[in-house]
Amino acid sequence: MAGVAAEALALLQRGDSASAQALVEAACARGDGDALAMRALWRVEGRLVPRDLIAARADLAAANTIGAARILAGFLAAGTGGKRDWAGALAMLDDWASRDPVAAQQRALIAAMAIDTKGDPIALPTVKPLSDSLMILALPGLLTAPECDLLAALSDRRLRPALIFHEGQKRFVADPIRDSDAAGFPIVSEWPAIHAINRRLAAVSGTTVEQGETLQVLRYRPGQQYRPHLDAVPGLTNQRSLTLLVYLNDDYQGGETHFTRLPLTHRGRKGDGLLFANTLPDGRPDPMSEHAGLPVQAGLKLIASRWIRQRPPESPDGFGQHEAMA
Template identity: 90%
Template sequence: MPSVAAEALALLQRGDSASARGLIDAGCARGDGDALAMRALWRVEGRLVLRDLPAARADLAAADTIGAARILAGFLAIGIGGTRDWAGALAMLDDWADRDPIAAQQRALIAAMAIDAKGDPLDLPMPQSLSDNPMIVALPGLLTAPECDLLATLSDRRLRPALIFHEGQKRFIADPVRDSDAAGFPIVSEWPAVHAINRRLAAASGTAVEQGETLQVLRYRPGQQYRPHLDAVPGLTNQRSLTLLIYLNDAYDGGETHFTRLPLTHRGRKGDGLLFANTLPDSRPDPMSEHAGLPVQSGIKLIASRWIRQRPPEVPDGFGQHEAMA
């Protein structure tokens, strides 16, 4: 027998949103976990109901399902829809570890991290300067091999052809610059271990964790590449001032990061980071930061990417509601 959520999705696919909402509301009234989890996602997205992050957090807590618990633990870790509660997030992982292998895996990874009681790193790699203008530094051993493997595992089933959000059309379109597959970790997927990694990336870049856009994992197959481009966007009022890349695997040839206007081509080892500046002092895109991911010759390249803005967003949960819907 299909779940309430599955029935609601089928109604939505037929264009019957009123019946879908009625079905979910009825399921929530009788305490159905799948219905509560579905309504929570709608409340995050602002789909069919008003966007309401505190109410979404309450629905997730009431749902008591594995999927809802994964999202709720992330909300506690980040502070979405209420007070940030890192200790509570860890307690949730402990509570679900015997029922959810992903919770158990996260808890084991976090236990091995050198972090404080708030989830912030106690130790960071020594930066190695590769260029002064623009600033480019290597960060050897930024992530451990198991942390790289976690990001690869969590992204594997969600990898899709890379898209970009077209602000004018208000929808996702095919990325004309890169032909990789991509998977993001927006607020519903930024679970505690991922959030702890994001806090380390923020510390390594000298920024606040809130300045980072959604962490992405990119997969390049043989022949795929990221053509020469700038990460800064002309006219952006809160500019992408920094980019931080993390190399997640070693089993490929080619695929180096090439700075097209510098005599610099770099490839990190598994777990290494590469941090570089994208802007001039007046916040305009720096032409010298133009770079490319060269074509992969053999094997599969996995890399994580985080664009870092000049300052945190005006809203408390990220740079654009479309990131949650992704």
Template identity: 55%
Template sequence: MTTSAQQAMALAQAGQAGEGLALLRAAQARGEADAFLLEGLWLIEGRFAPRDPAAARAALGKAAELGHVGAARTLAGLVACGVGGDPDWQGAQDVLRRWAERDAVAAQQLALIARMDLDADGIPRGDYPLQVVHDDPRVARHEGLLSADECDFLITLAEPRMRRATIFHDELQRFVEDPVRRSDKSGFPLVSEWPFVRAINRRIAAATGTSVEQGEPLQVLRYAETQEYRPHFDAVAGMDNPRILTALVWLNEDYAGGETSFPDIGIEARGKTGDLLVFANTDAEQRPDPRMRHAGRPVTAGVKFLASRWIRARPPGPEGFGRHEVER
């Protein structure tokens, strides 16, 4: 049976967002949690309704009150990140605690966060010195940025959401298969930047000397046997807010092949579980550095999991990084 939320989404996708919103409001009056959740997502995205983070947070809070686990997960992330209100790390953990007995994901987040060295606001207290692999252009690494349990949990969160890697095609205005990358990927955009994910993003920011807001959504990439990322550049010419850095974290090591190769500077990198690799994509003028062509070599046995975060020169405006620049 089709739910009111599904009907509303179908209307919106058919160009009838107003009718879809009216249907959601009627369903909300009947106490349907899905209707509050969907409106909250629309209000965050700004595609079928004007973007209003505060109203989104309120709608998701209502859906969570009505027992919607997905809404509660998103709400905890919004509270942690300060979307639609002030950031409140302790408040985000309170949301997780209220759901821990009903939601294994909330319980596992709490357990892993409890082991992290964070202050009361969720900011990492540790130092993460980088070992320079190549000075100019800069390539560096840090061993053991994430624990094995944190890596395993990222994989657990990502696997059900995996799909073929795509890029946004400006002319077609839709996502198409990536011509240079043969892999699967799962992203953690704003609606999925749960407290655990936020803590990981903050640690990557601390290790790279950047602010957490400069990073695009964390992605987890999965490369099966023979899959690869052909030679490419992460920086895009003409981008107003360029990708100055790429941060990669190896989430496992039980595979063969799959090295990260920089052919123009003679480097091939492979890390152990939890190790970070960070490299510059741009030159001193923030133009794409032609020396930073790199590739993920084919996996020859097993499955490789890698977390990836592109880091921009500065945080985005209120509209975020944009659909064509940030894959969902």
């Protein structure tokens, strides 16, 4: 990052947020693309300036940079900060494909998807029940190999040690039961291809796309695991009622998904999904849903994960601190 944006970041690192804001505002008034993109991100985050997704979308449109165009295409695809415009999102990918390889890659991937003019899937995989005690469904071929590869490639540089939000400390800390690396695709990274995948995950789970938390990609190295746990969070008024996993590769040993109280151990092939319920009929966490990601013995395990709530968020800020961060 060069110019005004780099200078503003340096000021922020020194703790001089007032000078950084003044610098960026002046550059935005001159139509500086990097400054407009930076202000858009500030408006999404709601840290230095009030959160305003409508204004952020306008800044992104005015910025006319690769980074801003990627985010704006996602905003159009998902309807963030304004009216949803799937056709407009695809047109943006077409416009930027010759200048941005990620746009070209997304456009080719979307062209191969069996979707309608709104980006919704035309067909879904046949489900295979795995248990009589708990709703656990195998979803063969939920994603294609190229779709899995895209998620793996886009998450590679953003993978960081998995964190959880500590209620007592009011901050993110290392996850004590999961030693994987994680990468999320929040609204600034829910680009059109990612959004189309999220719509498929919603359709196959019988939910709306708005009920899903941020899509995550998890990477497990040899010896790493996700110890026995429940995905439902005690006390949530809008509970994580469903979990949907997608196996992004299969060239590793170990790493099976194990339901500790059934017992059931399952491992899908690349592109296969696994959907299961986390709650009882009254919304309380179901102890029978306790599960673990067993230790990887060799190779790298990549898996996509999406927690699905009982209903969409009531706040425009989404699901708050319990939502996966990136």
